[in-house]
Amino acid sequence: MCAPLTPYYGTGRRKKAVARVFLYEGTGKITINHRKATEYFTNIQHAQTIQHPFLITSTSQLFDAYITVKGGGIAGQAGAIRHGISRALLKYDLEYRTILKAEGFLTRDSRMKERKKPGMKGARKSPQFSKR
Template sequence: MTDNRQSLADLASLTNQPAPAAPAAQSLPTSEGDIAAPVSNEPVREPMPLREQILDKQGRAYATGRRKDAVARVWVKPGTGKITINGRDQEVYFARPTLRLVINQVFGITEREGQYDVVCTVKGGGLSGQAGAVKHGISQALTRFEPVLRASVKAAGFLTRDSRVVERKKYGKAKARRSFQFSKR
């Protein structure tokens, strides 16, 4: 370290300018409360502007959710937390508790359990795909109703459409990838 200071002093005497302070002295805080902030050349980014609240004439937010072959049309409005799917309550339509957990994940992440009523119609696919489509639709509609929640819902990955679909069957194969039984002789 002393070699660096000596070489800086030598350079300063050659250029007839005062020697700069040692680099290690700059990074040390001056007192216990003062901590030197690192200087960066990157421009300061402003936070993304909030999107507008999008509501229909009845004060509901509408969105479409998709998963596998299922398509869900979802309306969200302030209420008591009742979720209705194709005219039936969620406990009746999705009898398996795991499917109900999938639907209610969005409200758990945003800490809005029991604050919104959801009405949706679902077509196509099986129960698992329909539950995923409803979850996707609820998350889209909730961010249209409350744009502040968009960051947390997006961070959880609920706004992204799950593009995985069943791979098609190929000719010469038993299924998509499974071959017919092979006989050597």
């Protein structure tokens, strides 16, 4: 009986989205929340975003990716998945660090929604001013 393949794991974050990425040696199949990647991301740009780390490291046909993602919107989730895939690829081979770092995939995008301030309508918008 064979031992199960050990996954390469990476956590990715972007805005409020958190992605848990497990890479198994396989044929290039990507599953996100029990659905195919093309079903989950109908927008082509988001689908390309999650493929980018595999393409620049030439590993698109080496791994099957099982991904769970929650929180945030679609664009934030795509960015979180890209970050998680990049981190998981580092566990596979540290040689990819220079390539992924140059593309900016290892840096966590720290931009978050600014909080609403008291006495204001939003983060920056204030009530209308009246002179009289």
